Amino acid sequence: MVNIKFRNEKSKIFTPLDPRWDEFTDSLCFHLNIRECEDCGGPVTNCDGSFRLTRNIIESHYPEINIQKTLDYFRTMNCFCDCEIFFEQPCGLGVDQKDAAMKIGKAS
Ligand SMILES: [Zn+2]
Numbered sequence: 001m002v003n004i005k006f007r008n009e010k011s012k013i014f015t016p017l018d019p020r021w022d023e024f025t026d027s028l029c030f031h032l033n034i035r036e037c038e039d040c041g042g043p044v045t046n047c048d049g050s051f052r053l054t055r056n057i058i059e060s061h062y063p064e065i066n067i068q069k070t071l072d073y074f075r076t077m078n079c080f081c082d083c084e085i086f087f088e089q090p091c092g093l094g095v096d097q098k099d100a101a102m103k104i105g106k107a108s
Pocket of ligand 1: 048049081082083
C-alpha cells in the first residue's frame with residue numbers, strides 16, 4: 001500500500017494557460033518591486049538571478065503545482081530567473097510561448 005502516499009503527488013505544470021496566470025504575474029510583479037535605476041534609468045528589481053520569488057509564490061498559493069517541472073518548463077521558454085518570467089512580455093509569456101505551453105500541456 002506504499003502507492004497511496006503518491007496518489008496526490010504534485011504533477012501539474014503552471015503555464016500561461018492557467019486561469020490564475022495573471023494573478024501569478026501580478027504577485028510576481030509586486031514581489032519583484034520593479035523600479036528605476038538611479039544611475040542608468042533602467043529597470044531594477046528584487047530578482048537575484050534565481051526562481052526564488054516564483055518558487056515562494058507557487059509554494060504558498062498553488063499547492064498542487066509541481067515546482068520542479070514548472071521551473072523546467074520556464075527554462076525551455078528561455079526564462080531562467082524571476083524577472084525574465086515577468087519581462088518576457090508585459091503580462092507574462094508571449095503568444096508563441098502560450099502555443100508551446102499548450103503543446104507541453106497536451107503532452108503531459
Ligand atoms: Zn532576473
